[in-house]
Amino acid sequence: MGSQYFPARSVLFQKESSGVTFRVPALIYLPHCSRFLAFCEERLTPADNQAHLLVMRKGTFQKNYVEWKDMQVLSTAQLLGHRSMNPCPVYDEFTNTVFLFFIAVLGHTSESYQLITGKNVTRLCFVSSNDQGDTWSPVTDLTKMVLGDNIKDWATFAVGPGHGTQLKSGRLIIPAYAYHIDCRNCFGRKCKTSAHSFCFYSDTHGKVWHFGEALSAPESVECQMVSVDEEDGVNVLYCNARSTSGCRVQAISFNNGAVFHDGQLVQKLVEPRNGCHGSVIGFPAPFFQLGQSQHLLRQLMSIATPQADSICLGSKSPKNFLQSTWVIYTHPTCSNSRRDLGVYLSLLPRDPDSWSAPWIIYDGPSAYSDLAYIELMSVDGSGVPVFACLFENGTRTAYEEISFSIFSLYELIHHLPHNNQRRRDLVKRKMWKCCSVS
Template sequence: MGSHHFPARTVLFERERNGVTYRVPALLYIPRWATLLAFAEERLSADDAHANLLVLRRGIFYHNYVEWEDMRAVETAVLPGHRSMNPCPIYDEFTGQLFLFFIAVFGKTTESYQIITGRNMARLCYVTSSDQGRNWSNVTDLTLQVIGESIKEWATFALGPGHGIQLKSGRLLVPAYTYYIDCRECFGKLCRTTSRAFAFHSDDHGQKWKLGELIPNLPSVECQLVSVDEEDGNNVLYCNARSSLGFRVQAMSSDEGIVFQPGQLVEKLVETPNGCHGSVIGFPAPLGFYTRLYTKINVPRDLNNYKELANVLKKQKKMYYIEQLKKYSDYSHQHQSRIDSGLYNKHRGEILSRKEVCNSSDQLPSTPESSTSVMLDGIQIQTKSLYRTNQQFQTPTWVLYSHPTSALSRVNLGVYLSPYPRDADSWTGPWVIYEGPSAYSDLAYMELPSKGIGADASPPVIAFACLYENGLVSPYEQISFSIFTLYEVIQSLPPNQPVSHQGQKKQKMKWDCVAS
C-alpha cells in the first residue's frame, strides 16, 4: 500500500450527537490573501435527501500552520423550499470576485427519483463575495438563463462538487454533469438516462454564463477540471470524472471546455462500486532542479551536446548531478516516458536546451544528433543532443488526483501523480494519506514560503491541501484537512513493480531528484 507515512490531519467538520452530518467537501486557496476556504453540506443525516445548508470555515495560512475561524452557514446560498447541495467555489483572479456555485433541489426530492421519472427538481445557483468569504451576496438563479430549454432533456443535473478553475484567458469554468434523457418511456420504465459530464463557462468575469457540450461517449458523473500546459506550447482542458464502469473517465477539450473529445477509461485509477467523487489539481512541473544544475556548474555558452555537459560535470566533480542524470536517463529509456522535469521531451525524442530549461527567450541553433552513450565513472548514460529545433517551450503541467484506493469500498484515501495526464497510462500511485473509511475529497495547490533571503533564498516549496471525508466506522463521520508537499508525495509513492489490479507488474516512475 506504499509508505506508512501519513500527513498531519485537522478535523474541520464533525458529525454531531443529534445526527447532523457534514458531507461533500469543497476547498479553495486564494494565494493573494493566503486564505483557505473549506465548504461542506450540512445535512440532518448522512442521507442526500436530508441536505440543508452550505457551511464554511475560513483559514489563514501562516508559514507553517493554518488558523481556522469557527464554522458558519452561508446564509444567502439558499432558495426558499429547496435544499442547497454540491458547493463549487471559483475565484476570479482578475477581479477578486469569489463565486460559490451550488444546486438547489426542491424539498426532499432525491436524485434517484428525478432520474427514474425524468422530472428535474434542481436549480443552478450562485452567491458571490468580494472579501474572501466574509460576506456574501444574495442568491442568483441561473437555471432559465443558462440551461434554458435544455432542462427538458435533463432528468437532473449537479455541479462538481469541489473547486472550479480559471484559465489564463480569464475564462471561468464550473464542472458539472447531467442525466440526459435518452427515452422517456422505454421497455416499461418511465425514463432511461445516460450520465454526461460537461462544464459551464463565462468569458466576462461571471456576468454571463454559457453551457458547454456533454462528453459524447462514456457515462461520466461528478467531475473536476485542470488546464494542462504541454511542453510544445499546446494547452488542453483535462476532465477527470466519476464512472460506474470500474475506472475513472478522462476527456480532453482543445477549445477551453466548449466541446470535449470522446472520453477514455483510465485503468490505473480504479473506481469503487458505483463510483466515488475524486479531485484533480494541476501545478507547474518542478523544473528547479535543472535550472540549478545548469547555473551551478557554470556550463560554457557554446556547449552543444550532452557528452560535453557530462564531461563538464566530471571535471568539476559534480558526482551528485552525474547520478541524477543517470537516474533520469534510466527513467526515459526503461519506461519509455517523458523526463518529468521537462529536460527530455519524449514526444519529439529530444533533450531540451539549457536556455529552454531556464525559460530563456533566446533562440538557439538546431543541431540534431543521433543518440550516443556516455561513460562517466563507470556509469553509462544514454544521451541525445542538448539542442532541438526552435519550437515554443513552456513549463508542463503535472496533475495530482485524490480518491479512495480500494475497488471494493470507500476506504484508504490516496493520491496519484501524473506528469502527462493526456496519457491515461502515466499515473503513478497511490500514496495512501488516510487509512480507513474515506470518500469525497477536494485538492488545492499551494506554494509554501521559501527559506533564506535574497539571492540565498530557496524556491517556494510545491505543496497541496486536501479536504476529505473520513471516519473510523463510516466515511461520513468527519471532514479533515491535511497539507503535504510534492516531495512527500514522490517519496511516499509505492515501491518498484507493484502488482496492478490486472495482475500485471508495473514499474514505479523514478522521481528521486525532484526539488522539494
C-alpha cells in the same frame, strides 16, 4: 498500496450526536491573502435527500500551520423550499471575486426520483464574495437564463462538487454533469437516462454564463477539470470524471471546454462499486538546479511513470523551455469500497497510462475529497509546490469527519510506492486487506 507515513490532519467538520452530518467537501485557496475557504453540506442525516444548508470555515495559512475560524452557515446560499448541495467554488483572480456555485433541489426530492420520472426539480445557483469569504451576496438563480429549454432534456444535473478553475484567458470553468433523457416513456416504465460530464463557463468574469457540449461516451458523472500546458506548446482542458465502469473516465477539450472529445477509461485509477467523487489539480512542473538534485529527482520520477526519462524537468534558469503542467489526483484506492484515500501523480495527464501508483494518506474509510495548490517560496527564491486536501473520513464509516491535510510535492514523490519486489509484495498484501473488507 503505499507508505505507512500519513500527513498530519485537522478535523474541520465532525458528525454530531444528533445525527447532523457534514458531507461533500470543497476547498479553495486565495493566494493574495493566504486564506483557505473550506465548504461542505450540512445534512440532517447522512442521506442525500436530507441535505440542508452549506457551511464554511475560513483558515489563514501561517508559516507552518493553518489557523481556522469557527464554522459559519452560508445563509444566503439557498432557495426557499430547496436544499443546497454540491458546493463548487472558483476564484476570479482578475476581479478578486469568489463564486460559490451549488445546486438547489426542491424539498427532499431524491436524485433517483428525478431519474425515474424525468421530472427535474434542480436549480443552478451561486453566491459571490468580494472580501475573501467574509460576506456573501444574495443568491442568483441562473437556471432559466443559462439552461432555458434544455432543462427539459435533463432528468437532473449537478455541479462539481469541489473546486472550479480559471484559465489564463480569464475564462471561469465550473465542472458539471447531467442525466440526459434518452427515452421518457419506455413501454410505460421508468425514464431512461445517460450521464455525461461537461462544464459551465464565463468569459465575462461571471456576468454571463454558458455551457459546453458534454462528453458523449463513456458515461461520466461528477468531475473536475484542469488546464494543462504541454511541452510542445499545446494547451488542453483535462477532465477527470467518476464512472461506474470500475475505473475513472478522462477526456480532453482543445477549445477550453466548449467541446470535449470522447472520453477514455483510465485503468490505473480504480473506482469502487458505483464509483466515487475524486479531485484533480494541476501545477507548474518544478524547476531544479542541475546536478545531484536533478539526478535524484529523475530517479524518484521513475517511480511515478516509465516515461520520466523523456520529461524535461528544466533548470532554475531555463532557456527556450515551456513549463508544462503536472497533475495530482486524490480518490479512495480500494476497488470494492470507499476506503484508503490515495494521492496519484501524472507528468503526462493526457496519457491514461501515465498515472503513478498511489501514496495512501488516510488508512481507513474515506470518500469525497478536494485539492488546492499552494506555491511557497524557498530561501533561494524558487517555488515549492505544496498541496492541501479536504476529505471525508472516519473509523467505521467514511462520513464521520471532514479532515484537512497539507503535504509537499517532495513528500508525495518520496512516498510513492517504489518499483521493487519488496514493495510489490506489500502492495499485494495491502490490496488483499483492502478488498477483503465487506
